[in-house]
Amino acid sequence: MKAWEKLSGMALALALAGGIPNAAAQTTWPGYQLGAEDQIEVQIHGQGGAVVKTRVKSDGSVTLPLVGKVRAAEQTTQGLAGTIETELKRGGLMSNPIVNVEILEYASRTVTMLGEFGNPGLMPLDRPLRLSEMVARVGGLKQGASDNIVLRRANGTIERHNLTAIARNEARDVVMQPGDSVFATAAPQYYIYGQVGNAGAFAIMPQMTIRQALARAGGPTLAGSERKITLYREGEESDADLNAMVQPGDVLFVRERVF
Numbered sequence: 001m002k003a004w005e006k007l008s009g010m011a012l013a014l015a016l017a018g019g020i021p022n023a024a025a026q027t028t029w030p031g032y033q034l035g036a037e038d039q040i041e042v043q044i045h046g047q048g049g050a051v052v053k054t055r056v057k058s059d060g061s062v063t064l065p066l067v068g069k070v071r072a073a074e075q076t077t078q079g080l081a082g083t084i085e086t087e088l089k090r091g092g093l094m095s096n097p098i099v100n101v102e103i104l105e106y107a108s109r110t111v112t113m114l115g116e117f118g119n120p121g122l123m124p125l126d127r128p129l130r131l132s133e134m135v136a137r138v139g140g141l142k143q144g145a146s147d148n149i150v151l152r153r154a155n156g157t158i159e160r161h162n163l164t165a166i167a168r169n170e171a172r173d174v175v176m177q178p179g180d181s182v183f184a185t186a187a188p189q190y191y192i193y194g195q196v197g198n199a200g201a202f203a204i205m206p207q208m209t210i211r212q213a214l215a216r217a218g219g220p221t222l223a224g225s226e227r228k229i230t231l232y233r234e235g236e237e238s239d240a241d242l243n244a245m246v247q248p249g250d251v252l253f254v255r256e257r258v259f
Contacts, residue, residue, distance in 0.1 A: 031076035032126050035108025036060060040077070042084065045098040053104065066093050073108075077101040111176050113138045115184035116145035130173040132166055134182065144203035146187040154179030164206050188248030192217045195224025196254045204246050211242040213252065225257035 034040065034056055042052045042064060050065050057063075060073025067087040072080050081099040088097040106124030111134055113120045118139020129137075131151065141147065147163040154177055165171035187203035190213055197218020205212075210229070220226050231240040232251040240252060 029128050031078060032103065032106075032109065033074050033076060034072045034080065034103075036073065037107035038072075038103060039105035039107070040072070040080075041102045041104055042081075043100040043102075044084070044088070044094075045100070046094045046096065048094070049097075056108070067091065077103060109178040111178070112181040113184075114181065116142045116186055117184050118142060120184075125176060125178055129176050131161060131176060131182070132163065132173050134176050135163065141184055144187055146185050146203075147206060148185075150183040150185075152181040152183070153177065190246050190248070190250040190252065192252040192254065194252075194254035195221045195256055196252075197221060204248060208246045209242065210240050210244050210246055210250075210252065213246045213250075214242070214254070220254050220257075223256050224254045226254075228255035228257060229253065230255060 036056050036058050038056045040054060040056065040062070042050075042054070042062070044050050044052075044064075044066070048066070052064055054062050054064070056072045060071055061069050062072045063069050064084065067084060070080070070083055070087060075083065078101075081101045084099045084101075085097050088094045088099075103126075106126055109125040110122050111125055111129075113123055113134065117135070118141070120138055123134060123137055131149070135141070135149075141163070149161045149163055151159040151161060151174070153159065159174070161174065162171060166173045187205065189201045190204055191201050192213065193199040196214070197220075199217065202213065202216050208216075210231070211226075214220065214226060214229070226242065229240040229242075230253040231238050232253070233247060233249070
């Protein structure tokens, strides 16, 4: 099996997820900081306790029984729990409260994954994640997708990354940031017809030769010959070199063998 075959579709996601060091393991991460529209559950244990599900308001606050309005934005769940405990003690409402805060829905820190991914959508940035890990979260690339990825940063900067190069440790695996958008497009195609097993249009994989393109289409039929392939490229016609690289828009015609 060729390298590009190993790195296609879901296999690419698995290779990337397993082959790249986890960003969290390299730096100390204080925890997810809450923001507007995040949904949380606050559990107050003790006499007169309560369980409240609420969203962080646009001003960064939440309103809770017993303590009223509390700022939640830019706090971790542990930090917010500590703030609520302090307010309960300060108001003389509880002598020894125990508060737990859980995130039910991430909304303020997300990455948008669009295009030719297995499960595109809005993904939470609930911990430090690299591009390869985020691709793995959405099921990797679809069959026929290009491994050239466009990353639009929240500040408008455009970056281009090659997932195969990242998987081979030939390129840097960048850290995702809240508000980033990632776009995966379909790979360029070639066309093949004539005496071939499966005529049609196929995606061009990295470093794909005409020999590999022929194999991808099922190879020549019993009546066809790999020595008799016509290449149509940019309006010109020539005999195909099986070791040459396929280019976008190439048309291959497998002719009949001479018996």
